[in-house]
Amino acid sequence: MNKSFLFVIMMVAASFTGCIDGSDDSDDLVEPVGEVNVPGNALVLTKAASQDDCPSGGITLDVGVDEDGDGKLNSTEKFNTSTICNGADGIDGADGSSCSAFDNGNGTYTVSCEDGTSFTVSDGQQGPVGEKGEAGEDVTRSNSTLLTRIDDPDPSLNCVAGGRVISYGLDNGDGDGISANGNLEFGEIDTSTTLCSTMSFGLFRDINLGSGSSSPTLFTVLDDERAIFSADNGESGTELWVLRPESGSVAIVKDINIGSDGSNPYGFTEMNGELYFRANDGEHGDELWKTDGTEEGTTMIKDLNNNSDYSSGNPYGFTEFNDELYFVAYDGETGWKLWKTNGTEEGTVIVRDNIYSGAYFSVIGDYLYFDGSEITYGNELWKTDGTEEGTTMVKNIRDGSGGSNPRDFTEMNGELYFSADDGESGREIWKTDGTSIGTILVADINEDDGSNPYGFTEMNGELYFNANDGEHGYEMWKTDGTGAELVKDINDGEDNSYFSSFTEMNGELYFRADDGEHGMEIWKTNGTEEGTSMVVDLNPGSASSTALDQAVVHTDGYGVERLYFVGDGGSFGSELYVTDGTAAGTVLVKDFSYGSSSGVSTFTCDAFCGPLTMLSFGKYLIFSATDGYFGTELYYNNVVETSVFYS
Numbered sequence: 001m002n003k004s005f006l007f008v009i010m011m012v013a014a015s016f017t018g019c020i021d022g023s024d025d026s027d028d029l030v031e032p033v034g035e036v037n038v039p040g041n042a043l044v045l046t047k048a049a050s051q052d053d054c055p056s057g058g059i060t061l062d063v064g065v066d067e068d069g070d071g072k073l074n075s076t077e078k079f080n081t082s083t084i085c086n087g088a089d090g091i092d093g094a095d096g097s098s099c100s101a102f103d104n105g106n107g108t109y110t111v112s113c114e115d116g117t118s119f120t121v122s123d124g125q126q127g128p129v130g131e132k133g134e135a136g137e138d139v140t141r142s143n144s145t146l147l148t149r150i151d152d153p154d155p156s157l158n159c160v161a162g163g164r165v166i167s168y169g170l171d172n173g174d175g176d177g178i179s180a181n182g183n184l185e186f187g188e189i190d191t192s193t194t195l196c197s198t199m200s201f202g203l204f205r206d207i208n209l210g211s212g213s214s215s216p217t218l219f220t221v222l223d224d225e226r227a228i229f230s231a232d233n234g235e236s237g238t239e240l241w242v243l244r245p246e247s248g249s250v251a252i253v254k255d256i257n258i259g260s261d262g263s264n265p266y267g268f269t270e271m272n273g274e275l276y277f278r279a280n281d282g283e284h285g286d287e288l289w290k291t292d293g294t295e296e297g298t299t300m301i302k303d304l305n306n307n308s309d310y311s312s313g314n315p316y317g318f319t320e321f322n323d324e325l326y327f328v329a330y331d332g333e334t335g336w337k338l339w340k341t342n343g344t345e346e347g348t349v350i351v352r353d354n355i356y357s358g359a360y361f362s363v364i365g366d367y368l369y370f371d372g373s374e375i376t377y378g379n380e381l382w383k384t385d386g387t388e389e390g391t392t393m394v395k396n397i398r399d400g401s402g403g404s405n406p407r408d409f410t411e412m413n414g415e416l417y418f419s420a421d422d423g424e425s426g427r428e429i430w431k432t433d434g435t436s437i438g439t440i441l442v443a444d445i446n447e448d449d450g451s452n453p454y455g456f457t458e459m460n461g462e463l464y465f466n467a468n469d470g471e472h473g474y475e476m477w478k479t480d481g482t483g484a485e486l487v488k489d490i491n492d493g494e495d496n497s498y499f500s501s502f503t504e505m506n507g508e509l510y511f512r513a514d515d516g517e518h519g520m521e522i523w524k525t526n527g528t529e530e531g532t533s534m535v536v537d538l539n540p541g542s543a544s545s546t547a548l549d550q551a552v553v554h555t556d557g558y559g560v561e562r563l564y565f566v567g568d569g570g571s572f573g574s575e576l577y578v579t580d581g582t583a584a585g586t587v588l589v590k591d592f593s594y595g596s597s598s599g600v601s602t603f604t605c606d607a608f609c610g611p612l613t614m615l616s617f618g619k620y621l622i623f624s625a626t627d628g629y630f631g632t633e634l635y636y637n638n639v640v641e642t643s644v645f646y647s
Contacts, residue, residue, distance in 0.1 A: 045073055049083050058085035061146065082144045143172040147184035152560075153194050163196040201590060204243065204622075204634040205250035208234040213631030216241070216624045219615035220268040220275065226293050227617055228253070228275050230265050231634070237262020240279075242293050243634070245620045250634065253291055254298040257282040265289070269318035269325065274343065276301075276325050278315050285312030288329070290343060301341060302348040307332035315339070319361040321368040322386055328357045338370060340386060351384055352391040362409035362416055367434060369394070369416050371406050378403025381418070383434060394432055395439040398423045406430070410456035412463050413481065417442070419453050426450020429465065431481060443484035445477065446470045453477070457502040459509050462527060466499060474498055476513075478527060487525060488532040491516040499523065503551040505563050508581065510535070510551065519544030522567070524581060536583040539570040546574075550600075550623075554616040564589070564614065564621060564637075566600045576600050576623065576637075589637070592625045600625045 049058035064078040099113040104120075112118040151165045167189045173179030175187015207214035214231040215238075222228050225244055232238045233252065237260050240253040256263035256279050263279040266286075270276075274297075279289045284303045291298035304313025315329040324340045324347075331337065331350070338357035341348035358371035358379055372382035377393065378401045384391035397404035397420050404420040411417070416434075421427040425441060427450040432439035445451035451467040458464075467477045469486070473496035476487040490497035490513050498520075499513035507526065514520045518537045521544065525532035538545035551565040560580075567577045572591045579586035592600060600613075600623065614623040621637040 049085060053083055054085035056086040056088045058083060063146065080144070082142060082146070084142060084145060141171065141180035141182060143170065143179045145171045145180070145182075147171050147182070147188070149184045149189075153196065163194060165192055165194045167192040200638040202636050202638070203630065204245075204248060204636055206630045206633050207231050207241070207250065208631060208633070211629065211631050213626065213633070215632045216634045217613055218266070218268050219613070219617075219622055220270060221615070221617060222270060222275055222293055223273060224618075227615060227622065228268060228291070228293065229634075232262060235260060238264050240265050240277075240291060240298065243622070245617055245622065245636065253293060254295045256280075256289070256298070267316055267318055269320070271320045271325055272323065272343075276318055276341075276343075278313075280312070283309065285310045286314050288313065288315045288327075288341065288348065301343065302345045304329045304339070304348075305332040317359055317361055319363065319368065321363050324386065326351070326361065326368055326370075328359065338372065338384070338391075351386065352388045355382065355391065358405075358407075360407050360409045360418075362411055364411050364414065364416055364434070369409060369432075369434075373403060375401070377401060379405045381406045381420070381432065381439065394434065395436040397430070397439065408454055408456050408465075410458060410463065412458045413461060415481065417456055417463055417479075417481075419456075421450065427452045429453045429467075429479065429484065442479055442481060445484055451477075455500055455502065457504075457509065459504050460507065460527065464502065464509060464525075464527075468496070476511075476525065476532070487527065488529045490514075490523070490532070501551060503553060503563060505553050505561055506581070510563055510579075510581075512546070514544065517542065520546055522565070522579065522586070535579060535581060536586040538567050538577070538586065543570060545569060550614045552614045552616050552621065554621045564616075566614075574600055576625070592635075593628045 045062045046059045049060045061082045061084065062073050062078055063080045064073045067077055099111050102110045102112070104110060108120050110118060110120050147169060149167045151167065153163045153165050167184065169184050169188040169190040171180055171182065171184065172188060175185065177185035177188040207216065212234050214233060216229050216231040219227055219229045222242075225246065227243045227245070229241050229243065230238050231241045236252065236255045237257060239255055239257075239262055241250065242253050243250050256265070259282075261282060263281055265277045265279045268275055268277050274290050274292050276288070276290045278286050280286045281300065284300065285305065287303055287305075288301045289299065290301055304315060305311045311332055313329040313331065315327045317328045319326045324342050326338065326340045328336055329339050334350075334353060335356055337353065338351045338355060339348065340351055355372045355374055358373070360371045362369045367383040367385055369381065369383045371379055372393070373379040377396050378398070380396055380398070380403055381394040382392065383394050397406070402423065404422055406418045406420040408419045409416060415431050417429065417431045419427050420430045422441070425444045426446065428444055428446075429442045430440065431442050445453070445467050446469050448470055451469055453465045453467040455466045456463055462478045462480050464476060464478045464487070466474050467484070468474045471494065472486065472489045473491060473494050475489055475491070475497050476499055477484050478487050479485070490499065495516055497513040497515060499511045501512050503510045508524045509527075510522065510524045512520050513523045515534065518534065519539060519542050521537055521539070522535045523533065524535055545567045551563060553561055554564050555561055562578050562580050564576060564578050566574050568574045569577075569588065572588065573593065575591055576589040577586060578589050614621065619638055623635055623637070624632050625635045626632045
């Protein structure tokens, strides 16, 4: 086997990561730079082929090593010279006869030709096809042609942030390849270079200077340039802060509760370029606020419960519908009601006075669905178009005043799926098209006592959820709306797998579950039993890694999605991991707090507090972590597109 080996030009990438001091702005990150024309570099030089060698044109390709570094190849530096010629042009086809068409005025045309022939056609009828010209000669490929191919790196190389494998070789048919076919098969590869992206880590700001913790949480995108979060600088208490990742700017938005107590902002929800939330200014209790990210643009919308000083409306469950924000609040007189706001005090009103609203909302089509109650029917499924008269009960699922208590609202295929208890089947999965007759039980999974389904997540037109059929414990089920089926009994028998923390990536659903042998670990499914498997036993043995705490899908520098999550591998405490869906491709990103101490927060809260401690924002992964020196502070991870090279 005679091959010409090419060595790939190595580039040196430099990336710099700096800690940002107490100012609001930071220096821009330094981009990687490269070096070229170093003695010993491989060169591939092309020039036009001679007319004698290639009558139809072509190129001559010289391959060698530039020993003297002058950017040229002399006769002693060349390994190989190949000539690639263009194929000759084919012969033009013969011209057809000249013809003319006459409109007969009745939808037909008479076509007369110079050769004396004539015919009649109707509208839309295709005329005769002219003769095809002679085919051109096939291009002749050489088995000495140099080819290139690009592949994803093997997981064993630990390209955590992604990368590319660039391979070179001759189109000579080696290793079961096909000679001179224009494709570089694996057997024809002479040399490969793996380009791994690298990660640049940095501290955005030590907000609470020194060893104190600012504990940044509730990261929420406000627009393309800014993210809002809550943090405590040690002086103002927990307040509203703004981050501009590209510039590194970090600043407090407003000290809403002046002094050290903090306003404890909560429930961040973006609508029309503004962020809505609840906060306590120390005078009005927990009430409804909004911000545009500036101090002057941060205001209380309305004192919902103004019966006395420090009385709170405690708004929660913020949901956008028809350019208005809907929520539940307490006015101190009539109880917990469904409210809406357009962002003004006068436009913040109760939707319907005699309906007590619950905690679940979902927008489908022209209606906002919610769980509501009145004295007669108990807690049932309601809908509203935003008007008092358009706020009606969808169906009294459970007769009498007990209420079916619908919850876990999830939209799929234009219908609302939820769990409810009709008083006969126990708590099971239901769906509605918005009408009473179209509100039906999907499946009675546990005929004896209710399956108590929860954790509804839609993927590829099917709804996945946790349920107990009375035989297999709490396991993964799915439905397309016409019944339900067990995906897999992960923990065999009556024991529970208690899967949770769903995150979709690349057409598969990632979750954590306990199979009874490995503890709570990271799993994935494509919706089939054979396609449901544990990704990796992150904390080997029966101990749990509690993997998928704070899971976020983030795109690397090459546009490849990967799942970042907080897990405990048993040696490092709770730290930041990343996975491509394989065991080999699941690795520790960084041990922020060296040793067994946890470096990345696993902060949790109820369903209404919003995003937590990790956010994918453009090319940045933003999260809260501690390195053991600064307390829990604001960090970033940035993927650098070109970096480390492996031959």
